[in-house]
Amino acid sequence: AQSVAQPEDQVNVAEGNPLTVKCTYSVSGNPYLFWYVQYPNRGLQFLLKYITGDNLVKGSYGFEAEFNKSQTSFHLKKPSALVSDSALYFCATYGNNRLAFGKGNQVVVIP
Amino acid sequence: DAGVIQSPRHEVTEMGQEVTLRCKPISGHNSLFWYRQTMMRGLELLIYFNNNVPIDDSGMPEDRFSAKMPNASFSTLKIQPSEPRDSAVYFCASSPPPTGPGTQYFGPGTRLTVL
Numbered sequence: 474a475q476s477v478a479q480p481e482d483q484v485n486v487a488e489g490n491p492l493t494v495k496c497t498y499s500v501s502g503n504p505y506l507f508w509y510v511q512y513p514n515r516g517l518q519f520l521l522k523y524i525t526g527d528n529l530v531k532g533s534y535g536f537e538a539e540f541n542k543s544q545t546s547f548h549l550k551k552p553s554a555l556v557s558d559s560a561l562y563f564c565a566t567y568g569n570n571r572l573a574f575g576k577g578n579q580v581v582v583i584p
Numbered sequence: 585d586a587g588v589i590q591s592p593r594h595e596v597t598e599m600g601q602e603v604t605l606r607c608k609p610i611s612g613h614n615s616l617f618w619y620r621q622t623m624m625r626g627l628e629l630l631i632y633f634n635n636n637v638p639i640d641d642s643g644m645p646e647d648r649f650s651a652k653m654p655n656a657s658f659s660t661l662k663i664q665p666s667e668p669r670d671s672a673v674y675f676c677a678s679s680p681p682p683t684g685p686g687t688q689y690f691g692p693g694t695r696l697t698v699l
Contacts, residue, residue: 572617
């Protein structure tokens with residue numbers, strides 16, 4: 474079965490510092506990996522995806538993620554966090570015509 | 585582009601009542617997904633349609649739940665009878681062709697409270 478794991482419940486980071494949200498995957502075959510963000514009382518918004526090609530994927534709002542096959546990871550990163558980045562972040566993998574989401578990570582950016 | 589539209593945004597009902605949630609996907613999208621989000625279980629896929637046909641309903645929790653997609657621009661998720669444990673946020677999402685690892689676009693959700 475396709476699955477992702479987000480090991481941390483909450484990530485606290487000071488404004489201006491680098492932000493990393495971790496995700497590891499377990500899939501059979503080629504991994505198709507996604508990051509979504511959910512702001513309070515809103516639906517999920519697509520940030521970026523890895524299907525094939527360059528291991529470094531750039532997405533919306535200055536976010537990027539690095540696909541690492543040897544570590545089966547797809548960590549989300551932003552060089553300088555903003556207070557407005559405070560939200561719930563979901564990693565997901567695609568397989569069997571569906572997205573399987575992780576449990577989500579709450580990111581809190583402290584002014 | 586209006587995005588995925590869901591109604592109502594909030595629904596409060598009493599146990600035993602019928603609840604109908606509605607979704608209008610993005611025009612031109614041919615896949616539609618219904619999800620449920622709770623604190624305990626996270627985000628769960630309930631059912632998905634491709635070209636208006638239900639493809640996988642294995643996530644539907646029980647017979648009280650049913651979903652339909654009578655045409656490409658409308659879908660409903662019905663709970664009858666509703667129970668307090670159905671309280672959750674229900675999301676609809678759509679994605680464009682071709683079928684495959686494509687991006688899904690989510691609606692704002694319906695927050696359901698069953699008393």
